[in-house]
Amino acid sequence: MTEQFVENLETILGRERIFRNEMMKNHTTFRVGGPADILIQPKGEEVGKIIKLCRQEGVPYCVIGNGSNLLVGDKGVRGVVIELASREASIRITGNTIQAEAGAMLSKVANAAAEAGFTGMEFAAGIPGTVGGAIVMNAGAYGGEIKDVLVSVRVIDEYGDAKELPAEALGLSYRKSNIPENRTIVTEAVIRLATGERQEIFDKMNDFKEQRREKQPLEYPSAGSTFKRPEGHFAGKLIMDAGLRGYQVGGARVSDKHCGFVINCGDAAASDICRLMQDVTEEVERQFGITLEPEVKLLGEF
Numbered sequence: 001m002t003e004q005f006v007e008n009l010e011t012i013l014g015r016e017r018i019f020r021n022e023m024m025k026n027h028t029t030f031r032v033g034g035p036a037d038i039l040i041q042p043k044g045e046e047v048g049k050i051i052k053l054c055r056q057e058g059v060p061y062c063v064i065g066n067g068s069n070l071l072v073g074d075k076g077v078r079g080v081v082i083e084l085a086s087r088e089a090s091i092r093i094t095g096n097t098i099q100a101e102a103g104a105m106l107s108k109v110a111n112a113a114a115e116a117g118f119t120g121m122e123f124a125a126g127i128p129g130t131v132g133g134a135i136v137m138n139a140g141a142y143g144g145e146i147k148d149v150l151v152s153v154r155v156i157d158e159y160g161d162a163k164e165l166p167a168e169a170l171g172l173s174y175r176k177s178n179i180p181e182n183r184t185i186v187t188e189a190v191i192r193l194a195t196g197e198r199q200e201i202f203d204k205m206n207d208f209k210e211q212r213r214e215k216q217p218l219e220y221p222s223a224g225s226t227f228k229r230p231e232g233h234f235a236g237k238l239i240m241d242a243g244l245r246g247y248q249v250g251g252a253r254v255s256d257k258h259c260g261f262v263i264n265c266g267d268a269a270a271s272d273i274c275r276l277m278q279d280v281t282e283e284v285e286r287q288f289g290i291t292l293e294p295e296v297k298l299l300g301e302f
């Protein structure tokens, strides 16, 4: 990456939103990950310009939301990390439709919907991701998922051009979409909700949050459920039944509170987490013949 490239980035973004050799552990809920060559925090139209620049200069790029479903390698990420999570991301409500920028936190959208008396986003109250990350992952909980409420998205394609896509074009299914990883960037979403009773909506959200506090190890850094739910089973139960509760590699541990969570219980390296995930997968497969598939996304060099 040349100094000229960095100067061009500065022309688009200014200096304050460009960070060199930025430790990714400061941008992931796992608190794990080595240095990104460059991490930037673009807004709105800037995203397309950045993609065009990276493409023109042959610089690799990737996108993150709030880093709550990510395991970033200890050697970090080469090229440019585009971080979209932002407290300033807009959320606009018109009638029963919410238009939210991809960097808006899901919980903030859920709150805005509840305030306005709209039901359908309660499931998202305790998910610590952004709207963009939730769409790519088809995030869901307690019987709801983003697929149920999403109408359309605005994306920037691999050429840096903006496009509108209907939700049906995204192939949303269990924790999955067909959005090409790190090539198409979601920048905005349109969500449609139904009218509901404000107090009931808040009660439901508070109940979900309480259930999380009771059952999940929220006091430790993690990326949520480490593995997807295998058809007809629960990953956490399989791991517990395999005798792996509290199994530890370095600073990575199978949570004692919820075996479906791998937690960082003290300066874990990404390599500890990978080793632990591999050991867990092998043991569950050996005992039950079921192959666990990671839900967390791996990013960078390990």
Ligand SMILES: Cc1cc2nc3c(=O)[nH]c(=O)nc-3n(C[C@H](O)[C@H](O)[C@H](O)COP(=O)(O)OP(=O)(O)OC[C@H]3O[C@@H](n4cnc5c(N)ncnc54)[C@H](O)[C@@H]3O)c2cc1C
Binding pocket: 029, 062, 063, 064, 065, 066, 067, 068, 069, 070, 084, 102, 126, 127, 128, 129, 130, 131, 132, 133, 134, 135, 136, 137, 138, 139, 140, 141, 179, 181, 182, 184, 185, 186, 187, 216, 218, 222, 223, 224, 225, 297
């Ligand atoms: C304590 C805890 C509880 C959790 N509970 C749940 C739960 O109940 N249900 C659930 O589904 N998940 C849960 N998660 C996982 C996580 O919060 C979700 O997957 C969330 O949707 C990820 O959003 P994010 O913004 O953090 O995405 P990131 O982790 O930053 O990124 C995830 C993936 O999406 C891509 N991506 C992110 N933003 C964009 C964008 N704008 N355009 C294109 N690609 C993008 C990234 O490249 C990456 O591949 C939990 C996590 C934690 C830590």
